[in-house]
Amino acid sequence: MNFQFSPEQELIRKAAREFAEEVVRPRVQEMEEGQYILDDLFRLMGEVGFLGVLIPQEYGGTNLGTLGAVLVVEEISRISAALGTGLQVHCLGLLPVVKFATPACKEKYLPGLATGKYIATGSITEASGGSDPTTMSTVAVQDGDSWVINGRKCFITLNKTANTTWVTTCTKEGKRREFTTFFVDKSMEGYKEGRLENKTGMHGLDNGEVVFKNCRVPDTNVLLGVGRGLPVALTAIGRMGRMGMACAALGTIQASLEAAVKFANERVLYGRPIAYLQGVQFKIAEMAYLLETSRLLVYKAAWLTDQNMPDAELAPKVAMAKYVATQSAIKASDLAVEILGGYGVVREYNTERYLRDARMIWAAAGTGDIMQLTVAREALKLK
Numbered sequence: 001m002n003f004q005f006s007p008e009q010e011l012i013r014k015a016a017r018e019f020a021e022e023v024v025r026p027r028v029q030e031m032e033e034g035q036y037i038l039d040d041l042f043r044l045m046g047e048v049g050f051l052g053v054l055i056p057q058e059y060g061g062t063n064l065g066t067l068g069a070v071l072v073v074e075e076i077s078r079i080s081a082a083l084g085t086g087l088q089v090h091c092l093g094l095l096p097v098v099k100f101a102t103p104a105c106k107e108k109y110l111p112g113l114a115t116g117k118y119i120a121t122g123s124i125t126e127a128s129g130g131s132d133p134t135t136m137s138t139v140a141v142q143d144g145d146s147w148v149i150n151g152r153k154c155f156i157t158l159n160k161t162a163n164t165t166w167v168t169t170c171t172k173e174g175k176r177r178e179f180t181t182f183f184v185d186k187s188m189e190g191y192k193e194g195r196l197e198n199k200t201g202m203h204g205l206d207n208g209e210v211v212f213k214n215c216r217v218p219d220t221n222v223l224l225g226v227g228r229g230l231p232v233a234l235t236a237i238g239r240m241g242r243m244g245m246a247c248a249a250l251g252t253i254q255a256s257l258e259a260a261v262k263f264a265n266e267r268v269l270y271g272r273p274i275a276y277l278q279g280v281q282f283k284i285a286e287m288a289y290l291l292e293t294s295r296l297l298v299y300k301a302a303w304l305t306d307q308n309m310p311d312a313e314l315a316p317k318v319a320m321a322k323y324v325a326t327q328s329a330i331k332a333s334d335l336a337v338e339i340l341g342g343y344g345v346v347r348e349y350n351t352e353r354y355l356r357d358a359r360m361i362w363a364a365a366g367t368g369d370i371m372q373l374t375v376a377r378e379a380l381k382l383k
């Protein structure tokens with residue numbers, strides 16, 4: 001067993017921490033006050049190589065694998081879970097292009113996805129219910145050597161900021177519906193953003209509808225193949241989305257612990273810092289366990305992904321990591337709010353933001369209930 005990061009992973013983690021401290025921290029307030037993820041932050045993340053962590057070097061990426069992506073998203077999320085989530089969604093959006101696109105589609109998009117010319121997202125959820133995508137009503141109909149998409153997706157992260165998305169559609173109706181996933185860019189007529197949601201947390205992160213109205217997409221932009229759209233979406237969500245949200249949780253737990261430790265050492269009651277109160281120590285200890293257990297599960301799931309573990313075996317590992325990290329972030333940020341007493345709910349101390357952001361993670365990329373089902377199915381050996 002080897003718990004050591006490679007020199008490249010250490011370097012990218014250090015670079016991400018410096019970027020988060022120097023470039024992101026001064027912008028957090030601006031994002032909190034409603035400025036959707038600032039385009040220049042994405043451009044800067046492209047310049048330092050973060051946007052291309054999953055992209056092969058031949059297309060201009062840094063190709064540091066899932067563990068590399070996990071370390072960057074965690075470090076950015078320690079300062080801003082909104083931007084960390086934005087970055088992970090970009091990775092989720094481009095992963096099917098790396099894995100399943102035609103050579104023409106790779107040539108066209110991957111270099112720009114590595115630099116920030118293109119920002120990606122993934123679109124599968126519809127108002128009919130995200131946990132059961134087979135009920136979707138977005139359709140694509142073949143017309144010569146292209147396809148025409150009509151429909152509306154909801155809850156899409158970066159719906160305004162992203163100028164590309166994969167979109168899963170129904171391409172054959174009937175008793176056994178068939179689905180196909182396409183890669184679409186905003187220069188194609190008929191693809192645009194719809195309304196934005198007003199959310200509890202991650203205020204800098206745009207999230208809302210994307211609309212397809214007679215949107216024409218060339219055949220070359222079919223991912224994996226006609227009728228194989230669900231595996232494309234599930235690979236992106238399973239190999240990046242759930243892990244990415246777990247990393248947003250890790251960053252939130254780390255930030256909560258740091259805020260609580262700082263306050264406990266500075267706040268004096270009964271003649272000495274509250275860090276000496278046993279009740280406070282118990283809460284700090286619990287936060288430390290929550291961080292360590294979540295990290296071990298998330299890093300292991302990322303490592304297994306990089307070992308190319310088959311999707312069916314990987315899914316419960318990733319689900320367990322996402323579930324534990326999410327519950328831990330909710331608990332740890334709540335404990336931080338308590339340790340700060342009245343200051344815990346004062347905005348400038350940030351702990352109330354961590355709690356609001358932690359709550360955002362539960363449903364994204366599959367709810368906690370769906371994670372539990374995935375873990376239980378494996379434990380019970382159900383087919």
Ligand SMILES: Cc1cc2nc3c(=O)[nH]c(=O)nc-3n(C[C@H](O)[C@H](O)[C@H](O)COP(=O)(O)OP(=O)(O)OC[C@H]3O[C@@H](n4cnc5c(N)ncnc54)[C@H](O)[C@@H]3O)c2cc1C
Pocket residue numbers: 089121122123124125126127128129130131132154155156157158207360361363364365366367368369370373
């Ligand atoms: C911050 C955020 C970002 C997101 N980003 C994206 C994105 O970029 N792209 C995208 O396509 N989607 C995105 N989503 C959508 C997300 O994937 C869905 O919200 C999620 O899949 C749940 O779907 P739903 O909200 O329609 O809830 P529903 O599926 O309607 O679920 C409602 C309730 O029923 C429970 N439930 C459902 N099925 C079961 C079951 N079998 N057993 C027990 N309980 C069950 C759920 O856990 C939940 O409590 C995002 C969501 C959020 C909150």
